[in-house]
Amino acid sequence: MAKLVRFTDKQRMQTLAEFRYALRQFLHFSExxxxxxxLHPQQHQLLLHIAGAPDGVETTVSYAAERLGLRHHSVVELSKRCEEAGLIARRHDATDKRFVLLQVTPQGRRVLRALSDDHERELSELVPRLIGSLNLIRKSGMHRVQADSDPGDRGDLK
Structure with a gap:
């Protein structure tokens, strides 16, 4: 079992800040x-979630909305713009016309492949920092409430 290392509040904040910074750097790179x-960043994300859906999952507008954290009507508009740009094809489900299925076109796959190559290179450099931060978080037991913490402490840094 891994030994827990107690962090001071300052160390906890530094570790979490570094992790958040690394994530933001990647998101900025991606955008x-x-x-x-x-592409608009949401167009890229839509292509990625459609192309990367697990086998057997219908890539409906509802699926995309869940994956993107957007409302259904927002994904309808986003998917229309992607269709107009030739990146995806939209079609109604054969058995239930209420469902719109989304599929990446060959043009969309070419764009996504090029973007994915760039993202893989960037992640190969960033992953060690992310893993280091996650290991520190795991080893410190940050996910647990410390029994020795002062109940009156509001988390103010000193």
Whole structure:
């Protein structure tokens, strides 16, 4: 069993801040690459979630809305823009016309492949930092409430 290392509040905040910074760097990188490819970041994310859906999962508008954290009507509009750009095809489900299925087109796959290559390279550099932060979080027991903490402590840093 891993030994728990007690962190001070300052160390906890530094570790969490570093992890959040690394995540934000990756998101910024992703947004920039999408723009360079002529896509809005949400268009890139939609393509990625459609192409990366697990086998047997219907890539409906509802599925995409859940994965993107958007409302159904927002994904309808986003998918229409992607269809107009030739990135995806939309079609009604054969058995239930209420469902719209989304599929990445060959053009969309080419764009997504190029973006994914860039993202893999960036992640290969970033992953060690993310893993290091996660290991520190795990070893410190940050996910547990410390029994020795002062109940009156509001988390103010000193």
């Amino acid at each position: 920039e690459r999408a723009a360079e490819a002529g």
